[in-house]
Amino acid sequence: MADSPESQSFCCPDHSGHAPAQAILAQAESRVKSHGLRLTPVRRRTLEILLQAHGALGAYDVLEQLAADGFGAQPPVAYRALNFLVENGLAHRIRRLNAFTACAHPGHDHRAAFLICETCESVTEAPSDAVGAALGVAAQDMGFALSRATIEAVGQCRDCIARETADQRTIA
Amino acid sequence: MADSPESQSFCCPDHSGHAPAQAILAQAESRVKSHGLRLTPVRRRTLEILLQAHGALGAYDVLEQLAADGFGAQPPVAYRALNFLVENGLAHRIRRLNAFTACAHPGHDHRAAFLICETCESVTEAPSDAVGAALGVAAQDMGFALSRATIEAVGQCRDCIARETADQRTIA
DNA sequence: TATCTTATGTTATATCATAACAGTCAAGGC
């Protein structure tokens, strides 16, 4: 199960594998090109940085790494690249954390929900079609035309639950 | 329908009535007391300010009004009162807007979803039990223990849809 | 009243984000 494609495709970048960075970068490249846009060096490097990150990264964290790589060291450099990635479905903005994370499966359009672990700060992208549908119904009931949504859950991830359980056994 | 208790209880503060401010303030008072806490003047006034607001208010907007009323004029004054209200279920934080809004029905615990109108900037609290349930299922599938969630939808509210439709008729 | 606790006020600073403009580079027309 830990290695099945299903569990891979929604795992956070450093909770062992989702599709390897290379594959995602290639997908990103073609996706961007098909929209008549360019995955320039800063943008590509920004996506790489997000893909290598453990959890979500703040814009200034990204900026620091970009600067170390010889790109511009001013905030707009990071924000522009990050916004580009978000607008093109290659990354997501996590509002609760004022942070950004690489999209785990950029191949297709989708609405995503995020599971934010309070213990290890990991951010996991979860399938949210059902959630989106429920939200659509609620909106419709209010006469509200929904265009997009932010869905962010806070709690504890599987790994941290397991670790805590193990710790308790050790103590007892 | 426009006057039914149901439609009232989920309307935004200035899209005509939800329960009047007085009633909500009274509810707030008793709710807070039952938790062994106090609805102090700043906190009470902060809640009033939110209740009178058209949409959600930024902390600095609230601060400005508090200062005008003779309360402290420094950010922590507003943030403390706002955080108190949020922690006690009397207000909600709208992360997408970096803003706060009074809870439309503080009488009972509930998970809320917010509908943010891009046209008039109103924020409406929608019942979200179904959305929460769907999110719970998605989380469970990932082995994630959900503790709370942010659900914020962006789109266009009923009033603005109606207004736009009317405008188009006028033009045509 | 003395004491303890909670809340408020203030100073200072951290963190997140964007406007505006200048310089650079790539792609397509000539």
Add this chain to the structure above:
DNA sequence: GCCTTGACTGTTATGATATAACATAAGATA
């Protein structure tokens, strides 16, 4: 090729949001 054009990057400057830390005041309790 080379020039124009539009997209991209870099920089300066500033704005907006949020909190840490500590001093003072106000309520509760003994």
